[in-house]
Amino acid sequence: xxxxxxxxxxxxxxxxxxxxxxxxxxxxxxxxxxxxxxxxxxxxxxxxxxxxxxxxxxxxxxxxxxxxxxxxxxxxxxxxxxxxxxxxxxxxxxxxxxxxxxxxxxxxxxxxxxxxxxxxxxxxxxxxxxxxxxxxxxxxxxxxxxxxxxxxxxxxxxxxxxxxxxxxxxxxxx
Amino acid sequence: xxxxxxxxxxxxxxxxxxxxxxxxxxxxxxxxxxxxxxxxxxxxxxxxxxxxxxxxxxxxxxxxxxxxxxxxxxxxxxxxxxxxxxxxxxxxxxxxxxxxxxxxxxxxxxxxxxxxxxxxxxxxxxxxxxxxxxxxxxxxxxxxxxxxxxxxxxxxxxxxxxxxxxxxxxxxxxxxxxxxxxxxxxxxxxxxxxxxxxxxxxxxxxxxxxxxxxxxxxxxxxxxxxxxxxxxxxxxxxxxxxxxxxxxxxxxxxxxxxxxxxxxxxxxxxxxxxxxxxxxxxxxxxxxxxxxxxxxxxxxxxxxxxxxxxxxxxxxxxxxxxxxxxxxxxxxxxxxxxxxxxxxxxxxxxxxxxxxxxxxxxxxxxxxxxxxxxxxxxxxxxxxxxxxxxxxxxxxxxx
Numbered sequence: 408x409x410x411x412x413x414x415x416x417x418x419x420x421x422x423x424x425x426x427x428x429x430x431x432x433x434x435x436x437x438x439x440x441x442x443x444x445x446x447x448x449x450x451x452x453x454x455x456x457x458x459x460x461x462x463x464x465x466x467x468x469x470x471x472x473x474x475x476x477x478x479x480x481x482x483x484x485x486x487x488x489x490x491x492x493x494x495x496x497x498x499x500x501x502x503x504x505x506x507x508x509x510x511x512x513x514x515x516x517x518x519x520x521x522x523x524x525x526x527x528x529x530x531x532x533x534x535x536x537x538x539x540x541x542x543x544x545x546x547x548x549x550x551x552x553x554x555x556x557x558x559x560x561x562x563x564x565x566x567x568x569x570x571x572x573x574x575x576x577x578x579x580x581x
Numbered sequence: 582x583x584x585x586x587x588x589x590x591x592x593x594x595x596x597x598x599x600x601x602x603x604x605x606x607x608x609x610x611x612x613x614x615x616x617x618x619x620x621x622x623x624x625x626x627x628x629x630x631x632x633x634x635x636x637x638x639x640x641x642x643x644x645x646x647x648x649x650x651x652x653x654x655x656x657x658x659x660x661x662x663x664x665x666x667x668x669x670x671x672x673x674x675x676x677x678x679x680x681x682x683x684x685x686x687x688x689x690x691x692x693x694x695x696x697x698x699x700x701x702x703x704x705x706x707x708x709x710x711x712x713x714x715x716x717x718x719x720x721x722x723x724x725x726x727x728x729x730x731x732x733x734x735x736x737x738x739x740x741x742x743x744x745x746x747x748x749x750x751x752x753x754x755x756x757x758x759x760x761x762x763x764x765x766x767x768x769x770x771x772x773x774x775x776x777x778x779x780x781x782x783x784x785x786x787x788x789x790x791x792x793x794x795x796x797x798x799x800x801x802x803x804x805x806x807x808x809x810x811x812x813x814x815x816x817x818x819x820x821x822x823x824x825x826x827x828x829x830x831x832x833x834x835x836x837x838x839x840x841x842x843x844x845x846x847x848x849x850x851x852x853x854x855x856x857x858x859x860x861x862x863x864x865x866x867x868x869x870x871x872x873x874x875x876x877x878x879x880x881x882x883x884x885x886x887x888x889x890x891x892x893x894x895x896x897x898x899x900x901x902x903x904x905x906x907x908x909x910x911x912x913x914x915x916x917x918x919x920x921x922x923x924x925x926x927x928x929x930x931x932x933x934x935x936x937x938x939x940x941x942x943x944x945x946x947x948x949x950x951x952x953x954x955x956x957x958x959x960x961x962x963x964x965x966x967x968x969x970x971x972x973x974x975x976x977x978x979x980x
Contacts, residue, residue, distance in 0.1 A: 415613060418789065426643075431598075445711045449718065490603045503616065503698050520705045524712075526686060530687075530710055532717045533679075536674030538665070552739060555665055562671065562675020
């Protein structure tokens with residue numbers, strides 16, 4: 408791998424990320440998040456495709472009450488737009504742009520895509536039950552020393568470790 | 582004092598701030614290598630601990646920053662968002678997310694970083710996550726009880742352990758450094774390389790580990806800005822400087838009877854004591870909270886003179902000094918305790934036999950004052966309470 412494509416030193420990247428999070432807390436009083444933006448997309452889709460269902464379901468109506476200007480007018484949607492732009496810029500600077508698929512040595516492209524979709528579904532579902540994902544609950548929770556946030560962090564990483572052996576064919580063995 | 586929104590920066594800019602911090606977030610994630618799914622899952626097979634290094638470093642950096650800003654009174658940690666604790670759903674949701682992590686190879690934030698640079702599996706993961714969230718919405722009625730079970734509110738980890746915040750910060754920092762060393766060794770062993778974490782460049786590594794520990798220790802041994810201010814105030818008061826002006830009970834009663842609207846009477850005892858008895862028109866700000874920026878405007882009203890009273894004259898004087906420290910020059914301290922004031926006016930007021938004229942006048946005045954103060958209090962109670970500025974906790978999280 409040539410120098411240009413190299414990733415940043417992880418500790419340096421961590422300090423950078425830590426300062427971004429600290430600045431967020433300092434300016435807005437809240438932490439970072441990610442899954443919330445996907446919730447906005449999910450709710451918007453429901454609203455557009457089946458308005459009757461949207462109107463009659465308490466879960467969506469609660470969400471609408473919290474977001475009076477529509478589900479897309481949410482802090483996390485704007486933050487995630489920033490993430491997409493920021494990551495794109497970083498990828499462009501380090502020469503990592505390009506349509507690619509990354510996978511373990513022993514899996515086909517189809518398996519990888521199906522795995523990503525199923526994993527995404529589980530993560531999306533779990534993030535709603537656990538009130539936030541790795542960013543919103545674990546990372547931001549750790550910064551403010553929230554009990555629930557740090558417990559969620561242990562549960563995410565503990566769960567993944569516990570299951571890693573069963574899914575080793577997806578990642579390390581042929 | 583921060584958070585800057587909504588007091589210093591208008592909430593209208595919040596979306597712009599979101600976009601900008603998102604930019605930094607995405608940049609940092611991508612630079613760290615979080616757009617690479619094999620790097621992410623490396624953590625679970627031991628060949629690449631980048632996730633742990635970046636994640637823990639970021640968490641500890643932000644946490645120390647929060648503690649430091651709070652120590653310097655630059656950030657009000659009472660109102661920042663703290664993720665609420667619901668243990669059953671947090672643990673179950675976390676394990677489901679863990680399964681999603683190992684099967685999908687991403688978490689939501691990193692999948693976005695991957696998608697942004699063109700990774701197709703990143704897009705697939707985002708699509709899956711959106712479906713998963715939709716599925717949760719559809720089955721929510723079935724899960725609602727479980728979702729809401731065990732609400733403990735914005736619980737803090739150090740309160741659960743019953744230790745000081747800064748002690749917890751020190752422990753977490755030490756754990757992180759230990760984890761970095763240990764995983765560095767494991768990583769090299771798994772990749773069948775010589776273990777190099779403790780060799781080579783050890784000076785730099787030691788300094789890097791010592792900086793966060795030093796910051797935490799410094800916070801531990803230095804007084805917070807509030808403690809520092811109070812110490813300075815007390816030293817000045819002890820040296821006879823800045824004597825607070827005193828007001829006696831009869832004078833205060835007289836002023837309340839005739840022009841109470843010129844006075845801002847503040848009870849600095851606990852809310853319980855205040856509930857039990859308080860002087861007419863008084864509001865309650867416990868002495869420990871008086872320092873808070875939330876009350877600064879209230880203490881510096883030009884047309885009203887502050888009158889402090891407490892469980893002891895010393896308490897009232899201290900409150901008066903705090904107000905003075907924050908720029909109010911007209912504050913007064915009541916020279917008797919709340920209890921004395923109560924006895925003076927609402928206790929038995931006896932006129933001795935063969936009273937002197939002044940004794941009689943005082944007794945009659947006090948009886949009349951008691952009536953009048955009750956009247957004022959009753960009138961005020963039926964009116965709207967004075968507008969108290971309520972500082973509310975910021976809403977956040979992933980909703």
